[in-house]
Amino acid sequence: MSTVIRNGTIVTHDLTWEGDVRIEGGRIVEIGDGLKGDTELDATGCYVMPGGIDPHTHLEMPFMGTYSADDFDSGTRAALAGGTTMVIDFALPAPGQAPLDALQMWHNKSTRAHCDYSYHMAVTWWSEQVFDQLPQVVARGITSFKHFLAYKGALMVNDEELFASFRRVREIGGVAMVHAENGDVVAELQRKLMAEGNTGPEGHAYSRPPQVEGEATNRAIMIADMAGVPLYVVHTSCEESHEAIRRARQQGKRVWGEPLIQHLTLDEAEYFHPDWDHAARRVMSPPFRDRQHQDSLWAGLQAGSLSVVATDHCAFTTEQKRYGVGDFTRIPNGTGGLEDRMPMLWTHGVATGRLTPNEFVAVTSTNAAKIFGMYPHKGTIAVGADADIVVWDPQKSKTITAASQQSAIDYNVFEGKEVKGLPRFTLSRGRVMVHDGELRGAEGHGQFVARKANGAVNTALSTWKDLIAPQPVPRSGIPASGV
Numbered sequence: 295m296s297t298v299i300r301n302g303t304i305v306t307h308d309l310t311w312e313g314d315v316r317i318e319g320g321r322i323v324e325i326g327d328g329l330k331g332d333t334e335l336d337a338t339g340c341y342v343m344p345g346g347i348d349p350h351t352h353l354e355m356p357f358m359g360t361y362s363a364d365d366f367d368s369g370t371r372a373a374l375a376g377g378t379t380m381v382i383d384f385a386l387p388a389p390g391q392a393p394l395d396a397l398q399m400w401h402n403k404s405t406r407a408h409c410d411y412s413y414h415m416a417v418t419w420w421s422e423q424v425f426d427q428l429p430q431v432v433a434r435g436i437t438s439f440k441h442f443l444a445y446k447g448a449l450m451v452n453d454e455e456l457f458a459s460f461r462r463v464r465e466i467g468g469v470a471m472v473h474a475e476n477g478d479v480v481a482e483l484q485r486k487l488m489a490e491g492n493t494g495p496e497g498h499a500y501s502r503p504p505q506v507e508g509e510a511t512n513r514a515i516m517i518a519d520m521a522g523v524p525l526y527v528v529h530t531s532c533e534e535s536h537e538a539i540r541r542a543r544q545q546g547k548r549v550w551g552e553p554l555i556q557h558l559t560l561d562e563a564e565y566f567h568p569d570w571d572h573a574a575r576r577v578m579s580p581p582f583r584d585r586q587h588q589d590s591l592w593a594g595l596q597a598g599s600l601s602v603v604a605t606d607h608c609a610f611t612t613e614q615k616r617y618g619v620g621d622f623t624r625i626p627n628g629t630g631g632l633e634d635r636m637p638m639l640w641t642h643g644v645a646t647g648r649l650t651p652n653e654f655v656a657v658t659s660t661n662a663a664k665i666f667g668m669y670p671h672k673g674t675i676a677v678g679a680d681a682d683i684v685v686w687d688p689q690k691s692k693t694i695t696a697a698s699q700q701s702a703i704d705y706n707v708f709e710g711k712e713v714k715g716l717p718r719f720t721l722s723r724g725r726v727m728v729h730d731g732e733l734r735g736a737e738g739h740g741q742f743v744a745r746k747a748n749g750a751v752n753t754a755l756s757t758w759k760d761l762i763a764p765q766p767v768p769r770s771g772i773p774a775s776g777v
């Protein structure tokens with residue numbers, strides 16, 4: 295059985311052309327004109343693009359005394375509804391838990407997925423066991439390793455652990471990742487704010503100023519450079535962090551930055567809303583910033599100093615957010631966005647002229663596929679690639695509402711926003727999962743994607759680091775020891 299997507303404009307990260315796409319056995323088998331298939335999907339007036347890849351989600355994540363509300367069922371339904379065909383979640387060992395045990399827990403949860411998925415492995419503590427198991431994690435197709443410099447007393451690692459882990463990640467050909475906020479400073483600012491009576495959600499924003507992110511980003515970049523490992527900085531929210539990434543890239547360091555759709559389109563005024571629930575629902579780390587920081591992030595996407603737009607989808611219900619009434623430090627950190635990332639980025643990026651359609655494809659799909667070792671299997675429209683495709687209608691519009699979303703939570707941080715640019719069809723490995731707004735998903739259709747280590751960037755960086763590594767100077771006539 296074959297499917298043909300007809301009469302569309304194909305857009306990849308580097309090319310735009312008119313053509314049909316024929317799909318068989320879940321893969322793209324032919325691209326050309328006048329193709330015929332058993333099923334035909336009309337893409338007239340639409341862009342035919344690689345489905346989105348969101349490399350930063352937390353589905354059913356144990357965090358701050360609860361679990362994020364969207365699981366691999368509702369979360370991946372939300373993804374598909376918005377044109378995203380793959381997510382990369384985080385396997386998160388509890389302190390003391392072996393990475394391979396955490397991995398098994400995530401495999402148990404993800405059987406419900408409607409779209410393909412993979413995981414990053416979080417390094418939340420350090421020991422000989424963790425050191426020994428990391429190559430086995432890579433052997434199972436998980437090749438990126440996340441480190442938290444925030445969440446003191448929970449997920450945070452110190453610099454000694456960070457350096458040890460980064461060196462190990464280099465040895466095994468992986469990509470190091472970092473949540474860059476200075477957790478010690480955040481903890482002290484939280485204590486001070488609470489003592490001064492700043493107990494509301496605005497305290498969250500005050501306790502995580504751009505400086506804590508800038509400092510930690512610089513630190514992680516320098517430590518990664520000394521370890522010789524490529525570094526991916528998640529949820530880059532401010533100029534201070536972006537500046538560090540931009541500078542590092544200009545110096546030839548292998549560093550990527552990931553702004554979130556929330557930081558690009560929502561600002562810190564949300565935390566000063568008189569309604570406690572409204573403000574608390576938007577509590578995430580790092581917090582939303584002001585207009586200047588947003589402009590910096592958009593410019594980074596245009597200039598190429600920032601590489602991927604993600605969501606950090608980690609959704610909590612209003613009831614869960616209320617754990618933090620009277621103490622902002624107990625509000626579960628995280629917001630949703632999976633269903634809205636692509637429509638919001640198209641509306642505020644492509645429709646405003648900030649991004650070209652090709653740049654849109656790069657930052658929503660291709661760059662993540664390249665960085666995380668699955669290109670061109672994912673992230674492009676090419677013969678042989680998985681038929682993860684979104685047929686994107688730039689004229690289709692809607693108002694975002696919680697009432698019509700796939701996510702399990704009772705609100706949406708983008709509530710009331712108009713978006714123009716939505717999927718007409720979303721296909722996962724050739725199967726139509728969204729048909730003109732109607733979800734035809736299937737729980738369990740999603741498959742785990744094993745990724746490759748030792749990509750070209752790792753090889754280049756390690757080659758260079760080996761070349762400039764300390765070497766003993768050969769000397770003749772060494773003087774006798776003075777001892």
Ligand SMILES: NC(=O)NCCC(=O)O
Pocket residue numbers: 352473577578579580606608627628629
């Ligand atoms: N970002 C956030 O507030 N919650 C999810 C966990 C993380 O990525 O830090």
Ligand SMILES: [Zn+2]
Pocket residue numbers: 473528529579
């Ligand atoms: Zn984070």
Ligand SMILES: [Zn+2]
Pocket residue numbers: 350351352528606608
């Ligand atoms: Zn996250």
